[in-house]
Amino acid sequence: MSLDVEILARFQFALTIMFHYIFPPFSIGTGLLLVIxxxxxxxxxxxxxxKMTRFWIKIFAANFSIGVATGIVMEFEFGTNWATYSRYVGDIFGSPLAAEGIFAFFLESGFLAILLFGWDKVSPRVHLFATCMVALGSIMSGFWIVVANSWMQTPTAFHIVGEGLNARAEITDFWGMVFxxxxxxxxxxxxxxxxxxxSFLVISVSAYxxxxxxxxxxxxxxxxxxxxVAFVASAFQPVLGHIHAQEVAEYQPAKLAAFEGHYETQKxxxxxxxxxxxxxxKSTYGIKVPGMLSFLxxxxxxxxVKGLNEFPRDEWPNVSLVFQTYHAMVALGMYFIGITxxxxxxxxxxxxxxxxxxxxxxVISVIFPVLANQFGWISAExxxxxxxxxxxxxxxxxxxKSVAAEEVLISIIMFMIVYILLFFVWIYILNKEIKHGPEEVDLDQETDYYHRKERLGFFTRKD
Incomplete structure (x- = not known):
């Protein structure tokens, strides 16, 4: 059986992105909690x-470091496996990636040293400011990455220059491309x-x-x-899902049809x-709510709502994969609302x-948001x-044009070995930190705190 270079290249990129995508959401989520x-x-x-903040900073650092290490690889793959893509839209796709490095990664890394090592070297307010900047940097990093990916989903603010093999896309409006x-x-x-x-990482360890x-x-x-935080965020997602569905229906109707397994255009x-x-x-079965997708x-x-039959068959996505991953994401979202x-x-x-x-x-629910984010990425891509x-x-x-299937296969095997090792290193570090736990609060120090509150007239119960 001959190897298909397209399938292997897509599998390699999916492998690297899905492994990398385990870590940034942990960093972004715990970053918000650190600020609180x-x-x-x-x-x-x-x-x-x-003591609580000091402990969770250690967990944040473990996720952040592995996330950085696994994210670098993807940029090289654009040159090795997707050179035609890089040449054709590199001027556009490279802009948000450059902005991510300049405006987000530098912000994160610039204040990270204060976050990790500045407790006894700067005032509490300065340290809090550093924590806010690292959390903001992680969110901004996510923004620019999403900008790059969103342009691939709904390309705007560009024109094509050149012809034939020399044709490429150029930005006509930077902020139009960004937004x-x-x-x-x-x-x-x-x-x-x-x-x-x-939030579920903190919930899991706290429950333990x-x-x-x-x-x-x-x-x-x-x-x-x-x-x-988890409840508010989970309850907000169905609202975002409603808005997102309207955007997908307008700009990517074939994707929406695959989400719900609709083949015929219908009211x-x-x-x-x-x-x-x-x-x-061209059949879909299961429990359904009549008219609800039209309303959504x-x-x-x-x-x-347009059905898949409105589009050429060779422009259909993998309908079964998209349908199942999308519904698994939604089901997990409902679970998060209920359990929190x-x-x-x-x-x-x-x-x-x-x-x-x-x-x-x-304790075991920490895996479910990871799966939900992975399923969401799969269904979208x-x-x-x-x-x-x-x-x-x-x-x-x-x-x-020049990469061979065998070369991609060898690199996949190498990546898998490295990623397995990185995964076990990550698990080892987390396990070590969690088993060690936070520093115990000095009882005299805590008693002094509540005595101060009592003198000031505050309620003294430890709630």
């Missing part, structure tokens, strides 16, 4: 919040997903400590903060809760620490196929 935790420390001077029709909604959806993933009856004060407060198009689809027979994309149950709502209610009733079954669920730049350049035409 340290802000509470600066405002209250409570030593519990100081292309899908940038804002895709960025918001991505960042909120990162907030959920980072509560089960082990260790580091109780820090675990309890970390749990409360992260549950609230009162149903929304599938769970099910499956068969592109060969057009605010009207009679809104007409239960956790918040039990915190309010002061019963969470006694619900061992729920704490055990929280596979749903764009066969286009690498939607409506402009097909994936099959974007390959390097």
């Amino acid at each position: 935790m340290e802000s509470l420390y600066v405002r209250t001077k409570n030593p519990v919040y100081e 292309n029709p899908s940038t804002v909604i895709r960025f918001t959806h991505t960042i909120v997903g990162a907030f959920i993933q980072g 400590y509560l089960l082990k009856e260790k580091h109780y004060e820090i675990a309890r407060r970390s749990m409360r903060i992260s549950l609230i 009162q198009a149903p929304l599938y809760i769970i099910g499956g689809t068969d592109p060969e027979t 994309v057009g605010d009207d149950f009679d809104h007409e 709502a239960i956790g918040i209610i039990l915190i309010y009733l002061k019963k969470l620490a006694t619900k061992k079954w729920l704490l055990k669920i929280f 596979a749903g764009r196929q066969p286009w690498i730049v939607y409506g402009l350049l097909k994936t099959s035409d974007a390959l390097s």
Whole structure:
């Protein structure tokens, strides 16, 4: 059996991006929580919040370092496997990547040393400022990456210069390219997903400590903060999904049709809760809500939704893959809303620490936001196929002309070995830090804190 260089090149890029995409959402999500935790420390001077922040900074650093190491590889692949793509749209695609390095990565790395090593060298307010800048830098980094990808989904603000093999795309309006029709909604959806993933990491570790009856004060407060952030972010995602569906319906109708397995153009198009689809027979089955997709994309149950039959068969994505990954993402999103709502209610009733079954669920739930973000990426990128730049350049035409399938295969094997080693290093570091746990709060120091509050007339219960 001969090797297909396009399939191998796509698999290699998917492998590198999916592995890399484990880490940035953890960094972005925990970065937000660090800002909240340290802000509470600066405002209250409570030593519990100081020890809490110091501990989670270590977890943040582990995710950040692996994320940087795994992200560099992807840029080289554009030159080795996708040279035609790089030549054709490199002037456009390279601009947001350069902006990410200048405006985001430098901001993160510039304040990272203060975040990690500046506790006893700068004032609490300066350290908090550094924490805010690192968190902002991680979000800005995500913004520029999403800009690059969103332009591939909804290309605008460009023109083609040259002819034949010399043809290439050039920017006509930089900010028009940056704020292309899908940038804002895709960025918001991505960042909120990162907030959920980072929050569930803190929830998982906090639940582990509560089960082990260790580091109780820090675990309890970390749990409360992260549950609230996770619930708010999860509850916000369906709103973003509604807006995103309208954008996809307007600019990528074939992708929307694949999301829901719709083959015929119809009014009162149903929304599938769970099910499956068969592109060969053009049939979709499962539990559905009549008219809901029409309402979702057009605010009207009679809104007409285009089906896949409106497009040439060779321009269909992998419908079964897109359908299943999209619905798995949505299902996990509903799970996040439900499980965090239960956790918040039990915190309010002061019963969470006694619900061992729920704490055990929280411990393993850290994997689910990772899966949800991966499924979302797969459905978005596979749903764009066969286009690498939607409506402009097909994936099959974007390959390097000189790369051989055997060369790509060898590099895939090498990458897999390196990534497996990196993954185990990451797990080892996290396991070591989590087992060691945060520094214990000095009881005299904590007592002094509550005595100060009492003298000032504050409520003294440790809640």
